[in-house]
Amino acid sequence: xxxxxxxxxxxxxxxxxxxxxxxxxxxxxxxxxxxxxxxxxxxxxxxxxxxxxxxxxxxxxxxxxxxxxxxxxxxxxxxxxxxxxxxxxxxxxxxxxxxxxxxxxxxxxxxxxxxxxxxxxxxxxxxxxxxxxxxxxxxxxxxxxxxxxxxxxxxxxxxxxxxxxxxxxxxxxxxxxxxxxxxxxxxxxxxxxxxxxxxxxxxxxxxxxxxxxxxxxxxxxxxxxxxxxxxxxxxxxxxxxxxxxxxxxxxxxxxxxxxxxxxxxxxxxxxxxxxxxxxxxxxxxxxxxxxxxxxxxxxxxxxxxxxxxxxxxxxxxxxxxxxxxxxxxxxxxxxxxxxxxxxxxxxxxxxxxxxxxxxxxxxxxxxxxxxxxxxxxxxxxxxxxxxxxxxxxxxxxxxxxxxxxxxxxxxxxxxxxxxxxxxxxxxxxxxxxxxxxxxxxxxxxxxxxxxxxxxxxxxxxxxxxxxxxxxxxxxxxxxxxxxxxxxxxxxxxxxxxxxxxxxxxxxxxxxxxxxxxxxxxxxxxxxxxxxxxxxxxxxxxxxxxxxxxxxxxxxxxxxxxxxxxxxxxxxxxxxx
Ligand code: 59J
Numbered sequence: 001x002x003x004x005x006x007x008x009x010x011x012x013x014x015x016x017x018x019x020x021x022x023x024x025x026x027x028x029x030x031x032x033x034x035x036x037x038x039x040x041x042x043x044x045x046x047x048x049x050x051x052x053x054x055x056x057x058x059x060x061x062x063x064x065x066x067x068x069x070x071x072x073x074x075x076x077x078x079x080x081x082x083x084x085x086x087x088x089x090x091x092x093x094x095x096x097x098x099x100x101x102x103x104x105x106x107x108x109x110x111x112x113x114x115x116x117x118x119x120x121x122x123x124x125x126x127x128x129x130x131x132x133x134x135x136x137x138x139x140x141x142x143x144x145x146x147x148x149x150x151x152x153x154x155x156x157x158x159x160x161x162x163x164x165x166x167x168x169x170x171x172x173x174x175x176x177x178x179x180x181x182x183x184x185x186x187x188x189x190x191x192x193x194x195x196x197x198x199x200x201x202x203x204x205x206x207x208x209x210x211x212x213x214x215x216x217x218x219x220x221x222x223x224x225x226x227x228x229x230x231x232x233x234x235x236x237x238x239x240x241x242x243x244x245x246x247x248x249x250x251x252x253x254x255x256x257x258x259x260x261x262x263x264x265x266x267x268x269x270x271x272x273x274x275x276x277x278x279x280x281x282x283x284x285x286x287x288x289x290x291x292x293x294x295x296x297x298x299x300x301x302x303x304x305x306x307x308x309x310x311x312x313x314x315x316x317x318x319x320x321x322x323x324x325x326x327x328x329x330x331x332x333x334x335x336x337x338x339x340x341x342x343x344x345x346x347x348x349x350x351x352x353x354x355x356x357x358x359x360x361x362x363x364x365x366x367x368x369x370x371x372x373x374x375x376x377x378x379x380x381x382x383x384x385x386x387x388x389x390x391x392x393x394x395x396x397x398x399x400x401x402x403x404x405x406x407x408x409x410x411x412x413x414x415x416x417x418x419x420x421x422x423x424x425x426x427x428x429x430x431x432x433x434x435x436x437x438x439x440x441x442x443x444x445x446x447x448x449x450x451x452x453x454x455x456x457x458x459x460x461x462x463x464x465x466x467x468x469x470x471x472x473x474x475x476x477x478x479x480x481x482x483x484x485x486x487x488x489x490x491x492x493x494x495x496x497x498x499x500x501x502x503x504x505x506x507x508x509x510x511x512x513x514x515x516x517x518x519x520x521x522x523x524x525x526x527x528x529x530x531x532x533x534x535x536x537x538x539x540x541x542x543x544x545x546x547x548x549x550x551x552x553x554x555x556x557x558x559x560x561x562x563x564x565x566x567x568x569x570x571x572x573x574x575x576x
Contacts, residue, residue: 151172
């Protein structure tokens with residue numbers, strides 16, 4: 001047992017010192033608490049709120065879309081977006097009138113909107129203003145009004161290239177056309193910077209750029225805008241003249257497979273998309289499928305020539321202008337009598353091709369149609385593009401064979417038809433289509449023997465340039481033009497054909513001696529007077545081709561021999 005000191009206390013003075021020190025510490029802490037929480041509290045809270053580190057995105061520039069010559073078709077321009085923090089702005093009612101006025105809204109609408117959103121910390125005041133207009137408002141320095149720098153897409157060619165280029169949404173994400181198809185290529189990667197901001201989002205200090213914005217890539221289209229304008233204008237005029245509902249024009253460079261023009265009506269202005277109706281947005285040349293009718297006949301004839309059983313001058317009897325094929329009657333527009341194979345194309349007989357197909361069988365014809373790209377994807381990767389349909393039968397019945405031979409029972413897009421004519425024109429070599437500029441020569445695949453393609457082109461030329469040909473309105477002075485008209489009864493949704501609704505078609509190539517272009521014109525439901533392809537679609541083809549040949553400096557191949565001019569004798573010259 002420990003013995004305690006008599007007074008029972010262990011060093012009493014030391015204990016008091018410890019107690020005293022502890023007391024002073026507690027008092028100091030308590031004072032500090034009072035000072036921070038009570039005396040300086042308001043000031044410090046304020047300072048803390050004023051500074052916070054944030055990451056702010058740096059907008060990335062979306063890539064430019066241009067035509068083949070660098071003409072801009074989709075451009076990202078810097079714009080200013082204004083927003084407000086209503087919880088602040090609500091306290092500055094005296095500034096509302098000038099703000100509303102600068103924004104171009106009336107004060108009552110503006111106040112109403114602010115009051116309705118009084119609890120929120122973010123509302124847009126105006127998106128995508130020109131930087132100058134935005135500055136006018138930020139210069140007012142109204143508390144609670146802020147700006148963001150953004151980019152906005154602008155489409156200089158407007159409705160002329162709308163279906164091709166497509167458009168983005170307000171956040172610059174591709175929604176239609178090439179803007180959608182090539183979104184990943186075009187879009188940039190936003191950067192990021194670290195900033196010190198106050199509670200109201202005001203910048204105090206730019207700390208550092210964490211990541212630079214990476215701009216998107218450029219896209220050069222195959223389109224030649226000069227030609228695109230011509231196609232757009234000629235199509236619009238034909239639609240007005242003939243009171244038609246819709247139409248398309250496609251022009252292809254037969255050597256490179258590049259699409260030089262693709263126009264559709266109706267169209268829309270991509271810069272102002274209020275009141276957009278779905279029918280205005282269709283890129284019909286790639287989306288709408290139809291029974292092509294007569295332009296198919298040249299492939300039936302080519303299959304006949306390839307079989308070795310027909311020559312261009314082989315005689316065919318189309319009398320009496322109707323032909324019974326089991327349950328169906330094939331009709332020509334009139335009795336053409338005895339024609340050679342060229343005459344079958346020139347007059348657009350239905351009986352001629354039907355006889356060829358029934359003779360050689362449907363398979364070689366169907367194979368050829370597939371070889372030139374019908375019923376197959378074009379590989380363009382365009383959003384919503386149609387593949388069309390080529391019939392496949394285990395056993396072909398005569399009716400199916402006959403209808404296929406003159407262009408029924410299959411469906412194609414205008415672009416596929418232009419592709420097929422391009423293969424015919426390119427010495428029988430099929431080249432893949434492209435909506436982007438092609439800078440290297442393309443090999444292509446021989447799908448029609450060269451000699452057969454030459455013979456077929458001569459028939460197409462006779463249809464346009466020959467006496468009494470159905471395509472005479474497609475002529476272009478100075479050039480040999482070839483092509484095929486088509487007038488097709490439109491199909492009814494429930495099956496069968498509409499008695500009085502037509503589609504007028506023209507498919508052709510130029511110049512025949514050394515083809516450069518293939519083009520297709522489709523006009524849907526002409527309603528004023530004429531509806532034959534030869535009268536409605538062929539003139540559009542002629543105008544578009546004339547411009548294509550001139551704009552791309554293609555030398556004329558149909559100039560009359562220069563006349564030897566007899567010069568008058570010089571005075572005083574020798575006389576007999
Ligand atoms: C025609 C058809 C419909 C489908 C006939 C057009 C058929 C047919 C069933 C009569 C108008 C018309 C499968 S005609 O394109 O033959 O373009 O310059 O729609 O024949 O059997 O009043 N074209 N058109 N036929 N069907 N079925 C000719 C021809 C063609 C022309 C004119 C006159 C038809 C020369 C179309 C043109 O080549």
